[in-house]
Amino acid sequence: MLLRHTTADVMERSALTINPAKTCQPIGALYAALGVHNCLPHSHGSQGCCAYHRSTLTRHYKEPVMAGSSSFTEGSAVFGGQANLLQAITNMFAMYNPDIIAVHTTCLSETIGDDLVQIISKAREEGKVPPGKHVIHANTPSYIGSHVTGFSNMVKGIVTYLAENSGRKRNQVNIIPGWVEPSDMREVRRLSRAMGVNCNIFPDTSDVMDAPQTGRHEFYPRGGAPIEEIRHSGDSRSTLALGPTASEAAALKLEEKCEVRSEVLELPIGLVATDRFINALRHRSGIRVPGFITDERGRLVDMIADMHQYFYRKRVALFGDPDQLVSLTEFLVTLDMRPVYIVTGTPGKRFETRIREALGDSVPEAQIRQGPQADMFLLHQMIKKEGVDLLIGNTYGKYIARDEDIPFVRFGFPILDRVGHSYFPTVAYMGAMRLAEKILSAVMDRQDRNAPEESFELTM
Amino acid sequence: MVLYPIADALHLVHGPLGCAAYTWDIRGALSSGPQLHRLSFSTDLREMDVIQGGEKKLAKALCQLIDLHHPKAAFVYSTCIVGVIGDDVEAVCRQVSALKGIPVLPVHSEGFKGTKRDGYRAACEALLQLVGTGSTEGISPVSVNILGDFNLAGEVWIIRDYFEKMGIEVVATITGDGRVDDIRRAHGAALNLVQCSGSMMHLAKQLQEKRGIPFKRVSYFGIEDMAQALYDTAGFFADKSPGIVGRTAALVSQELSTIMPQIAQYRRKLEGRKAAVYVGGAFKAFSLVRALRQLGMDTVMVGSQTGLREDYEELRELCDEGTIIVDDSNPLELSSFLQEKRVDLFIGGVKERPIAYKLGVGFCDHNHERKEPLAGFTGMLNFAREVYNTVASPVWRLTPRGAMRDRS
Structure with missing residues (x-):
């Protein structure tokens, strides 16, 4: 029992986090930057930060992750990191020839007060940024928010620096897909096109973080949103932001900067959320939903019908990032399951309200925990008090799943011990089918494993 | 860490x-x-x-x-x-x-x-x-501390077992499978054995200076280095522990007779294949070059993140002519060397794995993501098996590079 120290009684521990249910901002900023074509992300801080972020992203996506670091020394901590960053910008353009460098800060550079706007303009003045190339930044202090906040800040930074309103509207819709898998971004594009929407998706990590084996190591894989297209996002008719925590800030920035009106939707995970997404697309293109999409939905409903007898009233604990949790909660309710514990380490104002809305009046006993001490230790304590039939979350859930012997479905970030999550979408109808299949398999495998011989049955 | x-x-x-x-x-x-x-x-x-x-x-x-x-x-x-x-x-x-x-x-x-x-x-x-805050009572004069092994995949257990079979008491393992009370009495050991020289050298030097405990640099990777480590240690205790050299020779020959037939099989299949090595410390790189040679493989590129000038000179001497030696490299450089030298195997850390796979090259993690013990004689066999499995994987025949080789 790795977690044998977990007690059922919850104690006060304001100064302490045990086994966190989140991580820090810069890694989210790095992931967002990878969704821009020919972009080299850069970590303005100590070398260790960048190494950890690259390792963690590599473990999850199983792809090479390229990024630079300002490699702070004691001198930079005292005198500021300007010299390091200027040098890094020169070197990176010379050696790696990116079209854009996306700098994010760290707790160290934030605390010593480096002014990124000033440093970047100094780099421009001194001719360190070749013509036609870009350097952008996002402030991502690690002691505020979480990795999702960092993602959101970088997407907002991308808009702040690159989006322009040329005065000529383009017949297109911006879609900000949120922190989802590359496969999810691809699926969002497929559906948007099928719905007749000329979409401008950014950031887009498909074909970057799920690049095919070609026999070559592409330093800049062919995917990623082209800078030109991001620039044109200021001319789009509207913006669809998927997932408020990850995508709303950028959508609002576009509204403010370029007067592109926006609509924020929950992530299209699960049947009802996907319906809303398809509907939003339909409103924009004005076309009827194509038959094959209706069929995908129909197959999902058919599958849920086939499964519903097994899901009825099962108690589920879930943890992870707010946007994923809200839509997942709604989907579980659709499946007639009971999400009883919902935990995120990411702070944010509307989370509880959103979850309550997703729950409706279906699970009055649901407990929602958020922020600093909403960690895996607390979730474990809740489960110890009253058990659940299923646990859904990232790889870190495996300790609880093993100690408490609970069926476990991996979902979210990071997944460090399996392969496949980055290739198969969980968004939209097909994604929902995959999720439902995974959930049912986890529950049934467990039932098979535990059944005494006389009730171990061929048909279930 | x-x-x-x-x-x-x-x-x-x-x-x-x-x-x-x-x-x-x-x-x-x-x-x-x-x-x-x-x-x-x-x-x-x-x-x-x-x-x-x-x-x-x-x-x-x-x-x-x-x-x-x-x-x-x-x-x-x-x-x-x-x-x-x-x-x-x-x-x-x-x-x-x-x-x-x-x-x-x-x-x-x-x-x-x-x-x-x-x-x-x-x-x-x-x-x-x-160190120094515990009692050294009862510690044998024939005793060591194992420094710089972190018990990845249980490696320290293998090494500890060898020393115990030789009649040597292991006072503290620092830090793999380490315990606070053992470390507190580590100053009672007669000798410090230091692996992964980068991390624990300072401790060994300080213990020599302040407590008069001598140390030896050792490596437990590969047959040659492993045997050398045991013989060196036996030599150190030869006066105090009669028969230790004989016991050590018996242990080595017994271990070798177990693994050599299988190693030979892998060697037949790996002979002439090319390897590239990029690891944290230079000392590990030495061992890997020797271990790969044991498997009949040529190391065509070798480098480390933290190696010193004298380490690279030693590497230069150890390697064949034409081997590329790199210091604190970057992914761009690494992947171009891998392609240029047409390697079949890359040994590196977590961030390098997908680069190798993208190129259609086998990969072995010799860092903290190893899942099989690679130290000791058994470790050498595991290493041979792991290298063979990845180099000979049929997946590479599906990649452009593999297809090219099949045609030629």
């Missing part, structure tokens, strides 16, 4: 949450007993703490954790931000130590204060506070 395998100690990361999150149980340093080291504890510093300082929070977190887990000692890791906001971590550690009656040791591991190498030194300094 170096201290974390001490399994009955509490490891608290003082800083924003991320620093603890990324280091949570990623190293596979196994413990035969307590598993406390595998949990992630953080003071989770936030904006207000950065302004007001984190000392109170640190003291509170420490007390709470010590009450909850009753560890034998506690290590507090300072992160970048702690160095900047100026928390007096040492004072807090002293207070809590006095209050709770266990050693509470600060580790000055602020990221900007240097590289991994400096972090190693900080770890050694913390260990030096522990």
